[in-house]
Amino acid sequence: MSTPAPGVGAATPAAGQVLLAPPATNREGAIERSLGIAAVIGSPAYPRDEAWIRESVGIAWDRNHDPVGVGRQLAAIRLSPDRRPALGELGMPVLVVHGEADPLIQVDGGRETAAAIPGAELLVVPGMGHDIPRALWETVVDAVVALVHRAEPVGRPPVPQPAENRYPETHKHARWGRLLDSKGNSPGGDTA
Known part of the structure; x- marks a missing residue:
């Protein structure tokens, strides 16, 4: 989601400027542009995972590069009531x-x-920018799980309580559907 109302939560000039830079015309350009954006809007208190940015932007480019869609999204944000x-x-x-x-x-x-x-509950995370760095995944997941467990069931059975071991040795993670261990590594040894 973007801001709740015009004039609330407005982007800094640097953040606005980096997003309005001309779109990339090729895969490598998209990766470099995204690295530049991450340097401006990412979390200053946490290391930037450039390998992850390169991989995810490359996958997104290969899947469906749509510069017109990006422009429509930015226009929709700016014109939202x-x-x-x-x-x-x-x-x-x-x-x-x-953040x-x-x-x-x-x-x-x-x-x-x-x-x-x-x-609504608000979790403001010190040092976090417009991303969720790996070091904060557990913090955010724990907050979401706590919210789910406090929620009142509405015509459905209650959500089961977590097992003693909340983070099993291996689990399916949403990140591109790869099998990752609790440290975010794939069984083949490469990090996710």
Whole structure:
């Protein structure tokens, strides 16, 4: 999601400028552009995983490069109306996770979003930008799991409580569907 209303959580000039740079015209250009964007909007307190950025951007380029779609998305964000009235109608458990150091959607955008949603919880993460670095995955997952376990069931059986070992030795991770161990490594030894 972007900001809840125009003028709330506005991007810093540097963040806005890096996103409005001309789009890449080839795969390597897209990777380099994304590395430049990550340097501006990423989490300043955590190491940037350039190998992961290169891999994920390359996969995205190969799958479906669509510069027109990117332009439409940026236009939709900029032209969005005030979402706070609609957010106030939500009747579900909500956790807003926001980086305290996010220059793209500054932290007041996250605070305003959480304030607009009845009963929403807000997790402001120090040193996090407009990404979720690997070092924070467990923090974010734990916050989501806690939210799920506090949620009231609505016509469905309750969510089962986690087993004693929340992070089994191996698990299927959403990152491109690879099998990863608890440290994010694939069985073949390469890191994810």
